[in-house]
Amino acid sequence: MSLITHAEIVARRKLAPLPPGWIVSAWKPSGRDGILVCGGVPRAVPLWGSLSGKLFEGEPQSVLVSYEEIRAESRRFEAATGKCGDCLGSGRATTQERRGRTPRQCACPRCAGTRRAPVTHPEQAHAG
Numbered sequence: 148m149s150l151i152t153h154a155e156i157v158a159r160r161k162l163a164p165l166p167p168g169w170i171v172s173a174w175k176p177s178g179r180d181g182i183l184v185c186g187g188v189p190r191a192v193p194l195w196g197s198l199s200g201k202l203f204e205g206e207p208q209s210v211l212v213s214y215e216e217i218r219a220e221s222r223r224f225e226a227a228t229g230k231c232g233d234c235l236g237s238g239r240a241t242t243q244e245r246r247g248r249t250p251r252q253c254a255c256p257r258c259a260g261t262r263r264a265p266v267t268h269p270e271q272a273h274a275g
């Protein structure tokens with residue numbers, strides 16, 4: 148599930164108004180509460196020779212996005228676009244095998260690769 152994609156949208160809404168150029172710099176699961184999203188405005192800094200790096204100005208902003216908020220955003224995405232909220236309309240998902248280290252592409256389990264948001268209302272399931 149594209150948790151972080153939805154989490155970033157919720158984080159941006161919670162932290163709004165954000166300055167131009169604001170990007171997510173880090174995120175991590177925060178126990179069972181949700182995902183802690185951190186971000187800031189990066190500034191390019193010259194390093195040695197041709198190397199350059201990025202620094203984040205000021206204090207990084209962080210906000211906790213709960214899984215409930217992520218689910219709500221996924222439902223809002225599906226209602227607005229008609230696309231599957233788990234794979235964002237790609238029809239694919241990445242699975243990590245327990246013993247293998249290589250992620251594998253497979254059909255999205257929520258939409259079965261159809262890319263469309265599944266019908267969630269039971270009364271509509273019989274209509275088609």
Ligand SMILES: [Zn+2]
Nearest residue numbers: 231234255258
């Ligand atoms: Zn899907």
